[in-house]
Amino acid sequence: MKTVCVNASKQYEVKIGTGLLDTVGQEAAALLRGRRAVVVSDTNVAPRYLQRVLDSLHTAGFSAQSVVINAGEASKNTDTFVKLVNAFADAGLTRADAAFALGGGVVGDATGFAAACYLRGIDYIQIPTSLLAMTDSSVGGKTAVDLPSGKNLCGAFHQPSLVLCDPDTLSTLPAHFFADGMAEVIKYGVIRDAALFKTLCTKDIQTVLEDVVARCVQLKRDVVQADEFDHGVRQLLNFGHTMGHAIEQSSNFTISHGHAVAIGMVLASKAAGQAEIAEEIRVCCERYGLNTACPYDTQTLLPGCLHDKKTSGTVIQVVEPQKMGHCVTRAIPTEQLADWIMRGVEK
Ligand SMILES: NC(=O)c1ccc[n+]([C@@H]2O[C@H](COP(=O)([O-])OP(=O)(O)OC[C@H]3O[C@@H](n4cnc5c(N)ncnc54)[C@H](O)[C@@H]3O)[C@@H](O)[C@H]2O)c1
Numbered sequence: 454m455k456t457v458c459v460n461a462s463k464q465y466e467v468k469i470g471t472g473l474l475d476t477v478g479q480e481a482a483a484l485l486r487g488r489r490a491v492v493v494s495d496t497n498v499a500p501r502y503l504q505r506v507l508d509s510l511h512t513a514g515f516s517a518q519s520v521v522i523n524a525g526e527a528s529k530n531t532d533t534f535v536k537l538v539n540a541f542a543d544a545g546l547t548r549a550d551a552a553f554a555l556g557g558g559v560v561g562d563a564t565g566f567a568a569a570c571y572l573r574g575i576d577y578i579q580i581p582t583s584l585l586a587m588t589d590s591s592v593g594g595k596t597a598v599d600l601p602s603g604k605n606l607c608g609a610f611h612q613p614s615l616v617l618c619d620p621d622t623l624s625t626l627p628a629h630f631f632a633d634g635m636a637e638v639i640k641y642g643v644i645r646d647a648a649l650f651k652t653l654c655t656k657d658i659q660t661v662l663e664d665v666v667a668r669c670v671q672l673k674r675d676v677v678q679a680d681e682f683d684h685g686v687r688q689l690l691n692f693g694h695t696m697g698h699a700i701e702q703s704s705n706f707t708i709s710h711g712h713a714v715a716i717g718m719v720l721a722s723k724a725a726g727q728a729e730i731a732e733e734i735r736v737c738c739e740r741y742g743l744n745t746a747c748p749y750d751t752q753t754l755l756p757g758c759l760h761d762k763k764t765s766g767t768v769i770q771v772v773e774p775q776k777m778g779h780c781v782t783r784a785i786p787t788e789q790l791a792d793w794i795m796r797g798v799e800k
Pocket residue numbers: 495496497498501524525526529556557558559560562582583584585586589590591592593594595596604605622623624625626627630633
C-alpha cells in the first residue's frame with residue numbers, strides 16, 4: 454500500500470492499495486468521532502462494491518445507510534444534491550459523522566458538494582472506483598453539481614478527510630472509461646513528469662497500475678498544495694482542456710471528456726510549435742485507445758474555447774509544453790485565439 458499526504462487547508466491521506474475497500478470501516482473509525490455513515494454510490498458501482506463497504510463499516514461499529522444514484526453525468530445535478538442532503542438529514546448525520554463517496558467522479562463531486570453544504574460542512578471520505586476519480590477528481594477538494602447552463606457551475610472547495618483507492622476495482626471499469634482516465638494520466642506525465650510519460654509509453658499499464666495511480670496523486674497533490682484555490686499553477690492541470698472542452702461541446706458530448714482531452718493535448722502541443730511532443734503524445738494516447746485526430750476546424754472550435762472557464766475578459770490562459778514533463782501557462786489575447794487553434798488543427 455502507498456500513502457500520499459495532502460497538506461492543503463485540511464490535511465488528509467490518500468491511500469492506494471489492493472483490498473482497501475474492506476478496510477473502509479476501520480480507517481473511518483480511526484478518523485471520526487461519530488459512528489453514523491451514509492454511503493453514496495451509483496447504479497453501476499453499487500451492485501459490485503457497496504455491500505463490501507457497508508459490511509466493513511458495520512463491523513467497525515457504524516450505523517451505515519446508502520443512497521444509490523443513476524450512473525452517469527446526467528445525475529450530477531441539483532436534484533441529486535437535494536436528495537443527498539435529505540438522505541444525510543434522514544440518517545441523522547451530525548458534524549461528527551461522515552458521508553462516503555463510492556464511485557467515479559460524478560458520485561465524488563456530488564457527494565463532496567452535499568457534504569460541503571449539509572450542516573455548513575461535514576466530513577466526507579472518497580472511495581474512488583474509476584481511474585479518473587483515483588488520479589484526479591477525488592483529490593483536491595473541488596466539488597460541484599452541474600446546472601442546465603453548464604458543467605460544475607454550482608460547487609464549493611471542500612477537501613475530503615480521507616481518500617481510499619483500491620486499484621482492484623478498476624478491473625470492472627469499462628474500457629472506454631479506463632481510456633478517459635488514461636488521458637488525464639498521460640496529461641500528468643506531459644505537464645510534470647517525463648519519467649511517468651515514458652513508463653506510460655513503454656510498460657504494460659496493468660503491471661504498474663498502483664505505482665502510476667500513486668504518482669498521479671502525488672503530482673496532483675503538489676499542484677493543489679501550491680495553488681489550492683486555482684489562481685495560478687493549478688491551471689497547468691488544464692493542459693489539453695481548453696480545446697478539449699470545445700471538442701466535447703462541438704460533438705454534443707458524444708466525444709467524452711478524456712477522449713476530447715487527448716485530442717486537445719495534441720492540438721495544444723502543435724499550437725505551441727512543439728510538433729515532436731505532439732507526435733509523442735499521439736503515439737502514447739493511441740496505445741490506450743485514444744484517437745487524437747481532430748474532427749473539427751478552427752471556426753467550429755473557437756466559440757467553445759472562448760467560453761472556457763479560463764477566459765478572463767480579453768485574455769485566455771493556454772497551457773503549452775516547453776519540453777516533455779514541463780508545461781507553462783501563457784496568457785494570449787482572445788483575438789489571437791483563432792490563430793492559436795489554427796496552428797493546432799493544421800495537418
Ligand atoms: N473534482 C475534480 O477536481 C474533478 C476533476 C476531473 C473531473 N471531475 C468530474 O468527474 C466526472 C467524471 O468522472 P468519471 O470519469 O469517474 O465519471 P463517472 O463517475 O460517470 O464514472 C464513469 C462510469 O464508470 C462507472 N464506474 C465507475 N467505477 C466503476 C467500476 N469500478 N466498475 C464499473 N463501473 C464503474 C460509472 O458508473 C460510470 O458509468 C465529471 O463529472 C467531471 O466533471 C472532477
